[in-house]
Amino acid sequence: MSLAHALLTSLLEQPSSGYDLARRFDKSIGHFWQATHQQIYRELGRMENAGWIQSEPDPEAGRTRKRTYLVLPAGRDELMRWAAEAAPLPELRDEFMVRLRADAVIGPLGLLPELQRRRARHADKLRAYRAIEARDFPAGGESTRQRRIHHLILKAGIQYEQGWIAWYDEAVKTLSEV
Template identity: 50%
Template sequence: MSLPHAILTALLEKPSSGLELTRRFDRSIGYFWSATHQQIYRELGRLEEAGLIRALPGDGPVRGQRKAYEVLPAGSEELARWVGGSQDPKAIRDPLLLRVRAAAVVGTGGLLAELRRHLELHRRQLALYEAIEERDFPPGRDSDEDRLRRLVLHGGIGLETFWLRWLEEALEEVGGMADRPDAGPDPAGGAGAS
């Protein structure tokens, strides 16, 4: 149940309208927690109904006017409770890993191109994260808030670095195999962990 907490975090950083939140998700939080604008607007309604946020007072209802929201004390308390809580890691669900596993039984046709494509995508993402770090965290910027934000960014950098290493290994392994479209499972069970 992390989307409401992502929204509370963003609103505590800066009161915003739904549209502004969507844009901010695209530029920051969305790198590690994505949400569509429909999901954000729906969650804003739920948070307001639960008494965790409120629409900022305006000059009155005007058609097309954006409602800006701020977090109420109950919302801050909920976010603090959630930060201090416990949650198990999520299992990896990655289609590329499943494709590699499937190649063990149906052959590797087309897999090399997809591995190369993913390698390029992860290179670009790593370059983006490194550019964000250089832009947003210059030397000497070390408040507690900045250190925690940088820590999240370093998590993204670490994940991209992992994917680059794994994809290079996968390209080497798959590239050294003859494509066997009729490949079947190894009778000795060598297709990997079940």
């Protein structure tokens, strides 16, 4: 996946200025695909040069150079082409797992504090996802296909964090054994 495809998706949801797009991106797609605001602006320029999007001066911008970006048919076609491709499965590449292997081979290496720190970060993320779920997907709320898909994506994040928390709890227990 490229940043361009994430941006095309976001712009199809709502045409935006670069600034507004970056803010929305941080609060939604940014939970599973990170990009700096500088990367977003750079990619918007490339996408415009490729003919996937166009920008227009924002009518509410006054004297600023604020522009609103819109997806062109070529951008929609590119997103459809990309979405039809098989997505590669993500691979776990975590240096900490090698440290655990080293702990198993040469004895206790004092990894408990790192396990607890990592567990706490996943717990923080889970709390954030639960807060988003409570705010954006209340029981009995509107249930369009788009909202159900958005909730499904959020549930993937919730289950991901829950899985890691359970794993860290087991790892802490195992490493605490004498």
